[in-house]
Amino acid sequence: MNYDVSLIITTYNEEKYLPILLDSINNQKTDLKMEIIIIDDSSTDGTLDIIKQYDNFIGG
Numbered sequence: 001m002n003y004d005v006s007l008i009i010t011t012y013n014e015e016k017y018l019p020i021l022l023d024s025i026n027n028q029k030t031d032l033k034m035e036i037i038i039i040d041d042s043s044t045d046g047t048l049d050i051i052k053q054y055d056n057f058i059g060g
Helices: 018-028 047-058
Strands: 005-011 035-040
Touching: 005 018, 018 035, 018 047, 035 047
Parallel strands: 005 035
Antiparallel strands: none
């Protein structure tokens, strides 16, 4: 699939802030086709669980 925008997000223990970021991206009003690539650097909190939840929610 061709995307207009690719967002690459790196995370490490971002459990507190990641939902705010992903909700903000998801609520953007645009016609651009976006892909979101999240790279986790072995977080030890719930960051990976949040990524998995949003993968299903945003349409992964």
